[in-house]
Structures are given as C-alpha cells and as structure tokens.
Amino acid sequence: MKDFEFKVLRGLLFCLLLLVNYTILTSLFSTFEFTKDFTNGSQFAGFIVTFLGLHSFFALASFGSSRFVQKQYSSYLMAGCSIVIPLMYFFNGLKQITALNISNFLIFII
Numbered sequence: 001m002k003d004f005e006f007k008v009l010r011g012l013l014f015c016l017l018l019l020v021n022y023t024i025l026t027s028l029f030s031t032f033e034f035t036k037d038f039t040n041g042s043q044f045a046g047f048i049v050t051f052l053g054l055h056s057f058f059a060l061a062s063f064g065s066s067r068f069v070q071k072q073y074s075s076y077l078m079a080g081c082s083i084v085i086p087l088m089y090f091f092n093g094l095k096q097i098t099a100l101n102i103s104n105f106l107i108f109i110i
Contacts, residue, residue: 008063009060009063011056012056012059012060012063013056013060015052015053015055015056016053016056016057016060018049018052018053019049019050019052019053019054019056019057020053022045022046022049022050022053026046043096043097044097047093047096047097050089051086051089051090052086054085054086054089055082055083055086057082058078058079058081058082058085058086059078059079059082061078061081061082062075062078062079062081062082065077065078
C-alpha cells in the first residue's frame with residue numbers, strides 16, 4: 001500500500017509543479033505577440049493545467065490532513081474541496097472555452 005501512496009503522491013506533485021511552472025512561464029512570455037490560433041490553444045491548455053492543478057493542490061492537502069490524528073474532519077473537507085472547487089472552475093470557464101472555437105473541445109468533454 002505504501003508503494004501505491006508513493007505513486008499517487010508523485011503524480012499529484014507533478015500536476016502541482018506543472019501548474020506552477022505553467023503560471024510562471026505564461027507570465028514571462030505573455031508580453032510577446034502570438035497568432036490567434038496559438039493563443040486559443042494556449043488558453044485551452046492553461047484551462048486544463050489550472051483545472052488539474054486545483055485538484056492536485058486540494059488532493060495533496062487532503063492527504064496531508066489525513067495524517068493528523070486530532071482533526072480528521074479537515075481531511076474530509078479537503079477531499080470535498082478537491083472535487084467541488086475544480087468543478088466550479090470548470091463550469092465557470094466553460095463559456096470562455098466554448099468561445100475559443102477549438103474543434104477538439106467536444107472530444108475532451110466526451
């Protein structure tokens with residue numbers, strides 16, 4: 001079981017570091033001029049990376065708080081947040097993503 005937990009933690013840390021690196025890189029390179037198709041694709045990729053980053057952040061917080069003996073309810077709160085907050089982000093950004101006219105968007109939903 002420890003090996004499985006280690007693999008899950010490595011995956012969550014990878015997603016969280018991907019979000020941090022993506023945020024840093026987009027803030028550095030956002031001043032350059034890009035074509036319309038490139039910005040549509042990068043906005044879509046940013047949406048997906050942020051979605052996974054939000055989930056991984058709260059999943060890691062849930063894992064960390066589950067190790068505390070005194071406050072077990074915080075683990076359940078973080079587990080709920082790891083599902084609810086990314087879903088709220090998804091439904092909030094759905095209108096913006098559909099406005100990008102990306103043909104693969106329907107494939108992603110299905």
